[in-house]
Amino acid sequence: MKSLAYILLLVLIIVLTLIITIEPFIIFLAKVGLERAFIGSSVSIGDCKLRLAHQLILFDIKIKKQGVYDSKICQIGIQFQPSVFLNRGVSVDSLKEAITAVNLEIDYLDIQGLRLEGAYFKIGQLRETGGLYIQQLRYGKAKIREVNSRVRLSNNTLLLDSLTAKSLGGNIIGDLSFAIDDNREFLANLKFINFDLATIVDDFNLGKKIRMTGKLTGNLDFKGKGLGIDAITGYFSTAEYGGVLIIKDTGLLENLARNSGQPLDILVESFKNYHYNTGVMRLSLENGDLILDVGFDGETGKRNLNITLHDFKLRRHGL
Numbered sequence: 001m002k003s004l005a006y007i008l009l010l011v012l013i014i015v016l017t018l019i020i021t022i023e024p025f026i027i028f029l030a031k032v033g034l035e036r037a038f039i040g041s042s043v044s045i046g047d048c049k050l051r052l053a054h055q056l057i058l059f060d061i062k063i064k065k066q067g068v069y070d071s072k073i074c075q076i077g078i079q080f081q082p083s084v085f086l087n088r089g090v091s092v093d094s095l096k097e098a099i100t101a102v103n104l105e106i107d108y109l110d111i112q113g114l115r116l117e118g119a120y121f122k123i124g125q126l127r128e129t130g131g132l133y134i135q136q137l138r139y140g141k142a143k144i145r146e147v148n149s150r151v152r153l154s155n156n157t158l159l160l161d162s163l164t165a166k167s168l169g170g171n172i173i174g175d176l177s178f179a180i181d182d183n184r185e186f187l188a189n190l191k192f193i194n195f196d197l198a199t200i201v202d203d204f205n206l207g208k209k210i211r212m213t214g215k216l217t218g219n220l221d222f223k224g225k226g227l228g229i230d231a232i233t234g235y236f237s238t239a240e241y242g243g244v245l246i247i248k249d250t251g252l253l254e255n256l257a258r259n260s261g262q263p264l265d266i267l268v269e270s271f272k273n274y275h276y277n278t279g280v281m282r283l284s285l286e287n288g289d290l291i292l293d294v295g296f297d298g299e300t301g302k303r304n305l306n307i308t309l310h311d312f313k314l315r316r317h318g319l
Contacts, residue, residue: 023048030058041065055079068112074105100124114139123151132160141204143167149176156181168203169196170215187223192216192236197243209252214243214276220283232290234283242278245296245303247271259306274303 027045034043046060061073079101103122108115118135134147149163158178165172174190195216201207218236222229247253253271257264276296284291290309296302 023050026050026056027058034061034063038063038065041069054081069110071109072107074107076105077101077103101130103130121151123153129153143203144172163190167192167195169199170194170217184226185223186225188221190220192218192220194239197238209247209249211244211246211248214241214279215239216279216281218281222285229285232283232285234281236281236283238276238279240278242276242298245271245274245276256305260304270301270303274298274300276303 027048030048031043031045034045035041042062042064044060044062045058048059049057051057056078058076058078059074061076062071063073064070078099080099101122101124104120106116106119106121108117109119110116115138116134116136117138120133121130122132123130130151130153132147132149132151135145137144137147144165144167147163147165149160152159152161156179158180160176160178163172163174163176171193172190173193174188176188176190177186179185197212197214197216201210201212216236216238218234220232220234222232224230250268253267254264256262257267260267274296276298279294279296281295282293284293288311292305292307294305294307296304
């Protein structure tokens with residue numbers, strides 16, 4: 001009986017030792033892996049839990065690179081196959097091979113002006129499918145809410161299919177793809193439905209410069225690398241019932257007069273209380289300049305606007 005008691009005590013000591021030491025070791029391995037993925041970043045992990053011998057949960061993960069990005073992840077849940085560790089031992093490489101599913105709950109992510117809030121992401125490596133939800137994306141004054149998408153992983157490319165979102169009083173649907181290799185290239189094909197022009201004016205605090213009403217629907221395609229945009233093509237048209245366009249800003253009218261060669265007094269009168277029936281907007285990126293061509297047609301004639309943002313950059317290439 002004493003021998004059995006000693007054996008049980010020894011087993012208990014071994015189990016307790018494993019419990020005490022394995023979680024700090026897992027945190028160490030996870031920290032090393034994240035530091036490899038985010039080179040030059042500071043990484044901290046608050047805690048971890050190992051459940052049912054095949055599920056690992058990391059809590060309170062913070063990843064930051066000064067002047068580039070800052071993030072806080074509430075938790076990362078990882079499902080894995082323990083048999084891989086039995087065959088290959090415990091290491092960063094074997095951990096990557098053993099993972100069968102990952103889910104993330106993100107508190108916030110800041111990338112040089114682009115802020116993501118309240119996100120949930122899940123993908124299974126074996127089935128290579130999952131889902132994405134983002135409560136809000138914000139860049140400057142632009143906001144996109146309630147982003148939902150199906151997620152697929154194919155040939156080192158993350159695909160967001162059947163994406164839906166809300167912004168500026170309207171809806172967004174479309175598809176995106178992101179290369180998860182060293183190229184980090186992305187491609188987006190989006191459709192904007194019934195964007196409210198009055199909401200755009202209000203949200204961007206343009207009320208002192210312009211008054212605009214109506215609904216806008218169209219397509220926007222863009223591609224790039226990292227967070228740098230290389231090409232943009234957009235075509236939008238207004239709803240059947242049209243709207244109102246009034247330009248109050250004298251400086252804007254002076255620029256229009258200078259660029260178009262039209263007399264300032266005529267432009268002032270043209271945009272004093274202009275009602276349009278139809279409108280078309282084209283957006284493009286040419287030699288680094290973002291160009292917006294707008295054409296309206298109403299009972300009092302046509303109005304055309306051309307706005308150019310020189311040296312347009314969402315941000316510099318590469319993180």
